[in-house]
Amino acid sequence: MKIKNLLYKITIFLLLSLSAYSNEFDIKTFGTIGGVYNDNSNYIYRKDIFQKDGSSGDLSFKTDTLIGLQTALTINENFSLLLQGIVDNDYNDKVKTKIDWGYLKYDSGENIIVKVGRIRTPYYKNSDNLNVGYSNLMIRESVEVYGQVPFSSYNGVEITYSNIIGTYFYTIQGGYGKEELTVPNHSLNQEANVKIDNLYTLNLTFGTTTLQARTTYINADITASNQSLNQLFARLRAFGLDELADQYEYKNKKSEYLGFGIFLDYKNIIFSSEYGQRRLNSFSRDVHGYYTTLGYSFHKLIPFITYAKSEMDNVTYEANTILPMLNTLLRSQNTTQSSKTIGIKYYINEHLDIKFQYENVIPKGDYGSYHLSSLQKPQELNVFSFALDFVF
Amino acid sequence: MSSHLLWILYFERVYCMKIILLLLLNIYFLNAQIVIVTNKNTKIENLPKEIVQYLYLAKINKIDTIKLEPILSDDEALHDQFCNTILCKSQSQYNSYWARLVFTGKKSISKKLEWKEIVKKLQDTNTIAYIEKKDLRAEWKIVYEEN
Numbered sequence: 001m002k003i004k005n006l007l008y009k010i011t012i013f014l015l016l017s018l019s020a021y022s023n024e025f026d027i028k029t030f031g032t033i034g035g036v037y038n039d040n041s042n043y044i045y046r047k048d049i050f051q052k053d054g055s056s057g058d059l060s061f062k063t064d065t066l067i068g069l070q071t072a073l074t075i076n077e078n079f080s081l082l083l084q085g086i087v088d089n090d091y092n093d094k095v096k097t098k099i100d101w102g103y104l105k106y107d108s109g110e111n112i113i114v115k116v117g118r119i120r121t122p123y124y125k126n127s128d129n130l131n132v133g134y135s136n137l138m139i140r141e142s143v144e145v146y147g148q149v150p151f152s153s154y155n156g157v158e159i160t161y162s163n164i165i166g167t168y169f170y171t172i173q174g175g176y177g178k179e180e181l182t183v184p185n186h187s188l189n190q191e192a193n194v195k196i197d198n199l200y201t202l203n204l205t206f207g208t209t210t211l212q213a214r215t216t217y218i219n220a221d222i223t224a225s226n227q228s229l230n231q232l233f234a235r236l237r238a239f240g241l242d243e244l245a246d247q248y249e250y251k252n253k254k255s256e257y258l259g260f261g262i263f264l265d266y267k268n269i270i271f272s273s274e275y276g277q278r279r280l281n282s283f284s285r286d287v288h289g290y291y292t293t294l295g296y297s298f299h300k301l302i303p304f305i306t307y308a309k310s311e312m313d314n315v316t317y318e319a320n321t322i323l324p325m326l327n328t329l330l331r332s333q334n335t336t337q338s339s340k341t342i343g344i345k346y347y348i349n350e351h352l353d354i355k356f357q358y359e360n361v362i363p364k365g366d367y368g369s370y371h372l373s374s375l376q377k378p379q380e381l382n383v384f385s386f387a388l389d390f391v392f
Numbered sequence: 393m394s395s396h397l398l399w400i401l402y403f404e405r406v407y408c409m410k411i412i413l414l415l416l417l418n419i420y421f422l423n424a425q426i427v428i429v430t431n432k433n434t435k436i437e438n439l440p441k442e443i444v445q446y447l448y449l450a451k452i453n454k455i456d457t458i459k460l461e462p463i464l465s466d467d468e469a470l471h472d473q474f475c476n477t478i479l480c481k482s483q484s485q486y487n488s489y490w491a492r493l494v495f496t497g498k499k500s501i502s503k504k505l506e507w508k509e510i511v512k513k514l515q516d517t518n519t520i521a522y523i524e525k526k527d528l529r530a531e532w533k534i535v536y537e538e539n
Contacts, residue, residue: 030495070495082497105497110454120496128496135492162451167442169451209445210480265489267480297482347484391491 024074032133034064034387043363043381046371047140049150049184052093054371055383062089064139064387068100068131080105086131091184091191100131101153113160120153122173122203122216124274125261127152133389137270137304137345139355140385142291144310144337145276147370149218149257154179154199168208175201183224187332187367192224197252210266216259224250224284232325244321248330250282270295270302283326286313287335300348306341310370317365337369338362343385352390359383425525426474428536434458434517439535445479447520449489450499463513463521466504474522477538 038045041057047064054063066088073081083102090096103117120128124146129135156177163170179196199220206213229250236245261274270293277288289310295302312335319330343357361381363369372381428444430436436455439447446452448462465471475486493499505513513519514532528534 026500028494030491068495070497072497072500084495084497101497103497109459126492129492132491132495135488135495137488164443164446164452167440169446208442209449209451265481265485267476268482270485297485299482300484302484347487350487353484391495 026072026074028070028072028392029068030070030132030134030389030391031067032064032131032139032387032389034061034133034139034385036060036063037384038381039383040379040381042379043372044186045361045381045383046186048147049186049371050091051089051371052091052184053089062093064133064385065089066131078106078109080107091182111161111163113162115158115160116156118153118155119158119175119177121149121151121199121218122175122201123149123152123218123257123259123276124216125214125263125272132391133355133387134351134353134391137272137293137295137302138306138341138343139357139387142274142289142293142306142308142339142341143370144289144308144339145259145274145291147335148276148278148287148289148310150183151179151181151194151196154196156199158201168206170207171203171205173201173203173205175199185332186371188228188328190226190228192226192229192250195223197221197223207263210264212261212263214259214261214263216257218257220255221252222250222255222280222282223252224282229283229329232323232329236323236326241322244323244326248283248326250280250284253281255280255282268297270297270304283329283333285316285330285333287311288313289335295345300346302345302347304341304343304345307338308341309338310335312336315365317367331365332367334363334365334367335370336364337372338364351392352388355385355387355389357385359385424470424473426470426477426522426538427525427528427534428478428520428522429514429528429532430460430520430535431514431517432531432533434533434535436460436535437533439520441478441536441538444520444536448479450493459518461513461516461519462502463510463519464502464504465510465522466506470522470524471504478522478536 036055037059038055044054044056046054054060066086068084068086070084081104084100085097086100087095087097101118101120103115103119106114126136126141154177156175158175160171160173177199181194182191183194184191201218203216233245233249256279259274259276264271273292275290279286287310291306291308293304293306295304316330317334319327321327339359339361341357341359343355345353345355347353361383363372363378365378435458447460453459472483475481475483479486490501494501510521514521
């Protein structure tokens with residue numbers, strides 16, 4: 001982690017130093033000022049798994065509020081350096097600055113783009129612009145799809161080829177890399193060190209400017225460990241339960257994600273739907289989920305509705321193995337839930353928008369669901385949010 | 393008495409119809425016809441609507457081997473109409489689309505230009521612009537026109 005921080009600092013230093021010698025240096029800012037009120041104080045409602053605090057029967061400004069900075073240094077016609085960082089509330093409930101992505105980009109000026117550095121993982125349609133609220137319709141993307149995989153960037157290389165066939169365009173995007181991160185388990189109040197190796201990404205997009213379809217396939221070898229997990233699986237093996245340990249231990253496990261999406265943006269009608277499924281072969285179990293959003297643009301005002309649902313392929317909230325400690329771990333992996341959202345987005349101008357949304361979340365099974373934490377029996381949540389997004 | 397009332401009703405109806413017709417004509421003329429133009433010497437004759445959309449939404453920047461730079465107008469009403477009729481998007485959706493491109497490091501958005509600057513830019517053979525058809529000049533040619 002120290003090496004990673006050092007690399008970030010060197011990159012920022014290089015960008016700032018080079019900017020002094022270049023006219024082709026561009027800085028842009030974006031951000032969101034948002035508030036969330038979750039009416040159920042038995043749950044903590046978070047934007048993502050990396051937040052410690054959220055809304056629990058109170059109004060939280062920490063959930064969605066963030067500020068971002070993007071710098072671009074054009075070296076020549078083909079090469080540029082890009083960096084995006086954000087400031088938000090982190091897992092330790094502290095305001096923290098982090099580099100979201102940053103890479104050296106080669107653009108052939110025709111069909112090929114190559115990126116080397118820290119790159120966004122292309123799981124979902126809005127993977128690249130998750131933090132740029134102004135570019136999205138909803139305040140938060142549906143967690144039933146967008147919450148399936150906790151890491152959003154990797155260190156590596158990505159090649160993109162795009163072209164047109166007749167009146168249709170297509171994009172083929174392939175990447176390779178690795179990543180290391182710390183992933184919290186809120187229900188158990190633990191953190192796991194996650195190592196991702198041999199990460200391969202493939203993303204295909206096809207369509208017109210009105211109607212588009214995309215599919216994504218991602219494959220990686222993943223290891224998740226901490227002292228508690230290591231002790232648990234060592235104990236299983238000591239009891240001769242190697243088969244059980246092999247089944248659930250997250251050690252160099254081949255993991256996959258497959259996603260599909262279809263998107264319509266025609267005249268005033270906005271429709272989008274994505275389906276995703278992860279296969280992890282470990283204590284973090286297989287999940288599939290989808291969302292469907294429909295919006296209608298009345299000039300500057302866009303009302304929208306969304307329905308989303310995710311289910312585990314094998315439910316874990318009723319896990320009943322021979323070892324209670326393993327049962328607790330499996331139950332805490334529960335991500336079964338559905339949600340209904342209704343909201344409006346109002347474009348103020350080219351730089352500002354304002355959004356309001358109401359979300360009804362129904363978790364299924366103990367231990368809450370995506371990013372929620374509760375030891376209570378499942379209960380409904382009513383979540384009210386507003387956000388002011390800006391880009392400059 | 394009753395025939396007098398009928399006459400009044402008849403004239404009121406005609407008057408209302410005239411107003412509606414005038415309003416419709418106004419709407420028709422307010423929505424001026426937009427055309428996509430380029431320099432007369434550019435080796436491109438016609439562009440399908442989808443290709444114009446790809447150029448303006450930064451999906452492509454070349455036609456065959458000719459690199460084309462799409463020009464934006466600072467005339468808000470014209471730009472709004474261009475987004476609606478040619479790109480088939482509301483202006484808010486267009487802004488959202490471009491925010492996505494800019495803040496994912498894919499492209500940088502072009503500056504919106506005044507009429508004088510557009511005229512100057514169109515002296516180059518590798519530029520296209522949307523204009524009102526009535527403003528067409530002899531040194532330009534139409535490469536796309538909405539029917």
